[in-house]
Amino acid sequence: MSARRGHLPLERSREWGRSRDLAMGARFAFTGGREGWVRMLLTAVGVGLGVALLLLFAAIPNALAVRQDRETARTDLSYQYIESPLKKADNTLVVGEAGTAFRDKEVRGRELQPEGPRAPLPPGVSKLPGVGEMVVSPALKRLLQSGEGRLLRERLPERIVGTIAEPGLIGAQELAFYRGADTLVVKEGSGLVERIDRFGAGFKTPEKRDPVLVLLALVVFLVLLLPVGVFIAAAVRFGGERRDRRLAALRLVGTDSRTTRRIAAGEALAGSVAGLAFGTVFFLLVRELSGSVDLFDVSVFPSYLIPSLVLALLVAVAVPAAAVLVTLFALRGVVIEPLGVVRTAKPPRRRLWWRILLPVGGLGLLYPMIGKDRYGRDFNQYQVTGGVLLLLVGVTALLPWVVETVVARLGSGGVAWQLAIRRLQLSSGTAARMVNGVAVAVAGAIALQMLFSGVQGQYTKHTANDPTRAQMSADLPDEVPLARAAADFKATRGVAKVDAYDEGRVSDRREGATNSAQVTIADCASLREVASFPSCKDGDAFAVRGGDDEVDELGAADLSKAGTKLWFDADDGSPADHRPTSWSVPAGVKQARAIADPSGYKRGGLLLTPGALPSGGAPGLHGQIYLALDQGLAAAPDYARNTARRLGMPTDPVMLVSSKRDDTYASIRTFLFVGAAGVLALIGASLLVSQLEQLRERRKLLSSLIAFGTRRRTLCLSVLWQTAIPIGLGLALATALGVTLGAALLRMTDKPVGVDWASVLSMTGIATAVVLLVAVLSLPPLLRLMRPDGLRTE
């Protein structure tokens, strides 16, 4: 019993001693006058920036899930054929597509026509708008009320009677409206006008997780997170040299080496805890600001950005723990003696073997994934994550060795070069640490760019559109006459050229046709856009060869003989009203060769100029228009959309684009760009702080060098070399490992391995630009530090 009693106090006193050491370290972190506060602030801001980014990443899955849930909850148009469509009832609502675009931004729009008093309300809407009224999202309201939205207001002239509340929107900056209607006619499955009895009625098809996209998302997260980790590790070492001197002073007054390390750990812990507090504040600020930001057409409400509890707790525990570990690791190679820190002597050479094991291990983990089932049955996310992590961590492990090995072999040059090389030779670790974050980010980005380039064909559909000839096209509804539409579009500001076509079919019989062909009617200039022929005048007719449709090809061959009697709008048995009108192929019908129209389609059958039409005109035709816009007028598409609206067209003219990307793929790529911008800004800030920290440490030396006549240019150049050499080596290593990782990832997706050198150059170029910017930004403080004040001791 007594032994037990004797044992406990000893343990307790040890515990107490350890806590006291940690507390003393924490106190050191906050004391020390202005210098101490500056150091503390730098660390806290540095760690805080990293923590804010981590919390942001932790909140993104939730934000995406909320957006998805809200989108599902407001689903109305099914775009599907429904076997047993809803009948009109007092709880049904007819919904019409009324979406439009303003500049490059989508405007979600619906027309609502209640069929009874119990018609459902869309989420976020408290009362259905009447005819001539609309409810709009707050962002759309602001836009419409501003001068900037004048062009859009012409298209949406309805009186604003309310705003759509948050549950009805997927982002704070989303442009959306619901307007009242009374002339909608249901067209089942068209996706244009449908009847519903509730919103969010499970039209959504279950989403399959594409393993390639999962891989992309995983790698994007890792590539963005790792530099943040490296940054945090660098931030907790701000002021390291000064701290070492302080620890040496503590040794002088009698602390042992373990106590000294505990004090250092306490100091790091305090810095990281302050960083957590700063990070939380930064995150909350970013969260508040997020409501007013629209990046690549994606916006969120602040309430969406709630980090997952587990991830937030992980950040709260991992950051201080990592800070302590990094500090203790950094002190591992340092002997703190009462009279100073033994680090000034040349450190032992770094060993390669364990550093090379990391990337090799990473490749080892990735290798078994190569050639696995493309559809994901054998796709092991954890193995891939581990492999990518090891490869990228390999960059940070290899870089100090590479820098040390290379700078040891660099010869002498001018004074600036010599000063830089010698400094790098003496403390290559510091230099490598400074560029580690950049190197990891670049390695990851190169690998990702390769992967993106490799798989983009899979997620990018080429449309066959030729946007160099026309940028918009529109199918006219039956009630809009082609001639009027063509005239109105021609008179529209920003429209450079209009090609208008009437299209339909001609058949060999009035009803029960055995043969038919496509017929296109337009003036000679517009016909030249769809076929090549030697000459054309009004009244000419052409038989076209080389069209996309084989039926038209055969039809044209049989039906295009002069004198053949053909029927427009023949009765084909469909329920629509038909007005068959006969027409005879004129003598001298010419031959023409089909060429693709701006949408990429090759028309076959017959081409007619208006003068070749029957005297009473041709029934059963519908109009199509292609618009070439004035490329110098950014608002040209909006002027064209306004004209379409004035003409009574239910939807906007379609923009002709050469390719379209898969939404998920595009989202991941967008996220990469946004994240990479954030990470690079963070790395730039980290580099700047580290640079300034080092310059401050050398203030007296810089002043003394100036005192004996060293040119400022020489010192500036020396600082530049000290950054440029490690960054050059870092980028070379990053390129090598990035290309290796990219190749492995491409092999995993069964894609041929190819290096996208343009991406490699752009990534290294961006990193170089960040570093150069940092170097330029550090020059004014450097010049200030070189002032003779640094020599003052009193």
Added chain:
Amino acid sequence: MTRVPPPGSLLAAQDLRKAYGPTTALDGADFSIHPGEVVAVMGPSGSGKSTLLHCLAGIVTPDSGSITYNGRELATMNDAQRSALRRSEFGFVFQFGQLVPELTCVENVALPLRLNGTSRKEAEKAALTWMERLEVDDLRKKRPGEVSGGQGQRVAVARALVTNPRVLFADEPTGALDSLNGERVMGLLTEAARSTNAAVVLVTHEARVAAYSDREVVVRDGRSRDMERAI
């Protein structure tokens, strides 16, 4: 009353005034030194000794007053000209040596010559000659972190003398050394300076160090007072 520099003086200052914010460092200080002369600037801490040295060396620009070197007014020179003057005509020794920690000792000593455009080989050859004179030639390959304080200070003296300066500024050159090492450094410094006829401005508050000088100037509250020494 207009004060004029003593005839034949190499470096002279009249009525120097300098303030750092509300703190007056120099308040009408005068100074002059002849070629080959060793002058100790003495005074208590905070009296303005180092500021006087920094002004004389063209490192700090005084608020008012005049400094002439070899008949040339320092105030008329721009920063580049003053830097060139310090590179070619002046040498410096500071309390803590202020050697560049990354360079070896011989590279440190050769640095002023290299800044003047001398080739590395020639600069290091000349550096080695001075290191031999100051008895630190065996440290040529070592870095400052690997040598003792006294050795480092002798390396710093070699660096200050390697360009054969006409004026050597020494700011508490033995302040961080024990008395034995201090004596050794001072002996070598003054001996080397005399052999090259360099003038030495020696800032110190130690009478023992000042004893190596030909003349003492005492600075107190920013004002200087010449104390002629009987040789």
